[in-house]
Amino acid sequence: MKVVAFNGSARKDGNTALLIGRVLDVLEREGIETEVVHLAGHDIHGCTGCRRCGERRDRRCARNDDMVNACIEKMTASDGILLGSPTYFSDVSTEMKALIDRCGFVAKQNGDLFRRKVGAAVVAVRRAGSTHAFDTMNHFFTINQMIVPGSNYWNVGVGLEKGDVERDEEGLRTMQVLGQNMAWLLKKLA
Numbered sequence: 560m561k562v563v564a565f566n567g568s569a570r571k572d573g574n575t576a577l578l579i580g581r582v583l584d585v586l587e588r589e590g591i592e593t594e595v596v597h598l599a600g601h602d603i604h605g606c607t608g609c610r611r612c613g614e615r616r617d618r619r620c621a622r623n624d625d626m627v628n629a630c631i632e633k634m635t636a637s638d639g640i641l642l643g644s645p646t647y648f649s650d651v652s653t654e655m656k657a658l659i660d661r662c663g664f665v666a667k668q669n670g671d672l673f674r675r676k677v678g679a680a681v682v683a684v685r686r687a688g689s690t691h692a693f694d695t696m697n698h699f700f701t702i703n704q705m706i707v708p709g710s711n712y713w714n715v716g717v718g719l720e721k722g723d724v725e726r727d728e729e730g731l732r733t734m735q736v737l738g739q740n741m742a743w744l745l746k747k748l749a
Contacts, residue, residue, distance in 0.1 A: 560745050561592040562677075563637040565630065567644035567655030571597045574683035574724040578716045578734055579643040582681060585738025586639075591745060596633060598654040601626050606660040613668035620661050627661045631672075634662060639677035639745055640705070642696045649688030651695050659699045666703050677744050678705035679737055685719045708744045710737040 564583060568575035576597075583593040603625050611621035618635065619628045634640050642659070644651035651659070666672040680696030682689045693713055700707050714737050716730035717723070724730055 560590075560638045560749055561594070561636070562586055562639035562641055562741070562745070563633045564593065564595045564641035564643065565655070565658060566595060566597045566599070567642065567652045567658070568683070569599050569645075569652065570721065571599045573645070573721050574716060574718045575643045575645050575681070577722070577724050578681045578683055578730070579641060581731060581734035582641060582679070582738040582741065585735055586742050589738075589742035589746075591639075591742055594633070596630060598652075598658065601654070603627060603654045603657040605657045606664055612665045616669050618665065618669045618672060620665050622661070627658065630658060631662050631665055634666075634676075635672050637676065638748070639679070639741060640673065640700075641679050641681065641741075642699070643681040643683070644692055644696065646682055646684040646688045646692045649691045651692045656695070659696065663699055663703060671704050674704040675748070676705050677741055677748065678703075678707055679714065679741050681714045681716070681734065681737070683716050683718065683724060685717070689713070689715045706744065706748070708737065708740040710734075710740060
């Protein structure tokens with residue numbers, strides 16, 4: 560079993576990465592292989608609506624000038640997908656939104672590539688807006704017929720400066736429970 564995580568933060572080692580790491584630590588302790596893909600430093604272009612993914616049906620986006628096709632391959636090869644983003648103006652980062660849009664269109668146009676995979680989202684936030692960012696990523700999972708495990712609260716960690724989420728005890732507990740529930744679900748589905 561494998562879970563691939565996508566860090567949508569501009570900072571590879573910021574609060575979003577710390578939250579993702581907490582979930583992945585639990586998964587690894589449960590014997591699940593993990594991988595992190597950092598979107599930081601990569602120009603990820605938004606969907607142009609060309610619809611060639613539906614015409615070609617080759618499990619690839621027609622754009623081949625960024626990392627999205629490699630991300631689609633990683634998602635397709637995994638059993639679970641973890642998406643993480645900071646909160647930017649009450650939503651996900653631009654890179655995460657572009658990834659969601661393009662991977663989602665390709666998946667839908669190619670027979671629901673991510674159907675019945677496990678999907679979970681984590682959000683880093685300074686104060687407010689995290690619920691909308693959380694919803695954005697969960698909408699990606701549900702439209703792609705994925706199975707979303709819950710936690711004991713919304714999967715949010717609070718902090719502004721790098722490392723601040725380490726002091727959010729409730730947020731860290733939430734990530735722990737999310738990892739446990741994701742591992743349990745993956746094993747039940749295996």
